[in-house]
Amino acid sequence: MSNSRTVILLWQLAILAAILVIWQWGFEWSRALLPKAYVPKILDPYFVARPSLIWQSFLRLGCFSDAAGFSACITGSDNNLWLATLVTLKNTWWGFLFGWASGIAAGLVLGRSDFLARVFGPYIVALNSIPRIALVPLVILIFGLGDLSKIATAWLVVFFVVFFNTFEGTRAVDRDQIAAARLLGASEFTVLRTVVIPSALAWVFASLLPAVSFALIGVIVGEFIGAERGLGKLIIEAEARANASEMMVAIFVMMFVGILLAIAVRSLQSYLLRWQPQFEPSA
Amino acid sequence: MIAPPGQGLALARGDVPAAAARTRIAVQGLAKRFNASGREFVAVDDVSFEVKQGEFVALLGPSGCGKSTILNMVAGLLPRSGGRILIDEDTVETGKVNPRVGYVFQRDTLFPWRTVEQNIGYGLEIAGLPKTERAGRVASAVEKAGLSGFAQSFPRMLSGGMRQRVALMRTLILEPEILLMDEPFGALDTHTKLEMHKTLLEIWERERQTVLFVTHDLGEALTLASRIILLSARPGRLKEDFDVAIPRPRDPVAVRETAEFGRLYSHIWHSLGEEFRRTRAD
Structure with missing residues (x-):
């Protein structure tokens, strides 16, 4: 009985409550009870804020603190929480889309052509060896401080993940399946359309989740x-003002965005790959 | 080496009046050599035989004797190193698909992302048959394969035997006159195999396609075929040619109790045994 759903849920809630309580009051309690040297600095609200402060910051940044002025706040401040979230999501989406589409296209072309694969192979390996984050300042230099540079950063990160998955997928197509299709009357193009692409798409879909989360990481780093x-x-602004609670608000919003995207992608994947015995997303 | 055609001379050719039927497959002096790490080895050496309209011929031999290689050359999947193959008096060209010829693989080559229905309908779909016309033929093929209720299933949900039924139907729905089968039931357990034999016998005894069936399973060859061509161990050469005069319709269990089955079984068994010993002596 100890691992029934209810028990697990109760434990999870208890741990959450414990974290919140220690976060909220732990620093005061330890200061009152312990010698100064033993007071854990990690609990200092100056660094990690505390749940009540984070909630207040959330209300303020989210334009909830002033009931009358919600719409004025939304339109008035250029970086309120909602606008910031929408902008980050929008850039993530476009970066993901371009990265995904170009990764699939390049993977299919190079996967189907031994010649091109051998010509471009070393370049791909070389480019892939550059830590993508190192390129972000360059991207910002080229595309400016606006949204375009964030989309480009996300594209850079997503492209290679999807490219390698598609390339491998195109290479891994079962030769007997191709032979079977030919014997059933398929032309070269029909084989590509009905065997090679569907078979490679399994790998492409498996790269959906890493592609989405990489896109989000790319955009956030670009924004940093x-x-x-x-x-x-x-986050960067909050850091400049040493405002830990605002920083925490942004971090929590990212967490929720990440969770929602993962759930959405997983349900899409399990629909698209429902014919597979088991699929393992590869990062 | 080659026994006179029709080993049991006293027996009439069971299924086809041989003289009257036209030749569908003619293999003449066929050879295949492979280059493996600089060393050439001969897989198939000077094989000739004919398959007549409506015959069910089993190509039987020990593993590695090149029987699948022969079949793949007949199908045009593999280039030949020597000799000729004619199907209906036309030379087989490698890589060119003959719409009158169907091929069934040993390995599972179903498209896993397509449902049973979509797999069976594949050939009709790419031939551009309208959806409404396709649906009727696919539905009757699904039923013929005993897969009603599984039409919307993906291959991963099916057993090995069911998958091979789908593969068989995917080929048969195109109504090939000549059927090439490469150990199609080799990966199945004994019971499933017998069920597949039953299905195939029912279909063949009704439709009488010309069949060339590769197997290393003597019981399977005797159950299904009207003629058995026995190949020697590597390099594959023609060793003997038997008629299987077991009356039809055959039942895959009952045939095993016929006198003809027992007689041919022990004869071919000894002949195969020589080849196994030869393989080991190499």
Whole structure:
């Protein structure tokens, strides 16, 4: 009985409550009870804020603190929480879409052509060896502080993940399945359309989840390094003002966005790959 | 080496009046050599035989004797190193698909992302048959394969025997006159195999396609075929040619109790045994 759903849920809630309580009051209690040297600095609200402060910051940034002025706040401040979240999501979406589409296209072309694969192989390996984050300042230099540079950063990160998955997928197509299709009357093009692409798509779909989360990471890093708006920008601004609670608000919003995207992608994947015995998303 | 055609001379050719039927497959002096790490080895050496309209011929031999290689050359999947193959008096060209010829693989080659229905309908679909016309033929093929209720299932949900039924129907729905089968039931357990034999016998005894069936299973060859061509161990050469005069319709269990089955079984068994010993002596 100890691992029934209810028991697990109760434990989870208890742990959450414990974390919140220690976070909220732990620093005062330990200061009152322990010698100064033993007071854990990690609990200092100056660094980690505390749940009540985070909630207040959330209400303020989310334009909830002033009931009358919600719409004024939304339109008035250029980096309120909602606008920042929407901007980050929008850039994630476009970066993901371009990265995914170009990764699939390049993977299919190089996967089907031994010649091109051998010509471009070393370049791909070389480019892939550059830590993508190192390129972000360059991207911002080229595309400016606006949204375009964030989309480009996300594209850079997503492209290679999807490219390698598609390339491998195209290479891994079962030769006997191709022979079977030919013997059933398929032309070269029909084989590509009805065997090679569907078979490679399994690998492509498996790369959906890493592609989406990489896109989000790319955009946030881009916003850290230079941006006008977005969740990453919110964090950097809060850091400049040493405002831990605002930073925490942005981090929690990212967490929720991440969870929602993962759930959405997983349900899409399990629909698209419902014919597979088991699929393992590869990062 | 080659026994006179029709080993049991006293027996009439069971299924086909041989003289009257036209030749569908003619293999003449066929050879296949492979280059493996600089060393050439001969897989198939000077094989000739004919398959007549409506015959069910089993190509029987020990593993590695090149019987699948022969079949793949007949199907045009593999280039030949020597000799000729004619199907209906036309030379087989490698890589060119003959719409009158159907091929069934040993390995599972179903398209896993397509449902049973979509797999069976594949050939009709890519031939551009309208959906409404396709649906009727697919539905009757699904039923013929005993897969009603599984039409919407994906291959991963099916057993090995069911998958091979789908593969068989995917080929048969195109109504090939000549059927090439490469150990199609080799991966199945004994019971499932017998059920597949039953299905195939029912279909063949009704439709009488010309069949060339590769197997290393003597019981299977005797159950299904009207003629058995026995190949020697590597390099594959023609060793003997038997008629299987077991009356039809055959039942895959009952045939095993006929006198003809027992007689041919022990004769071919000894002949095969020589080849196994030869393989080991190499």
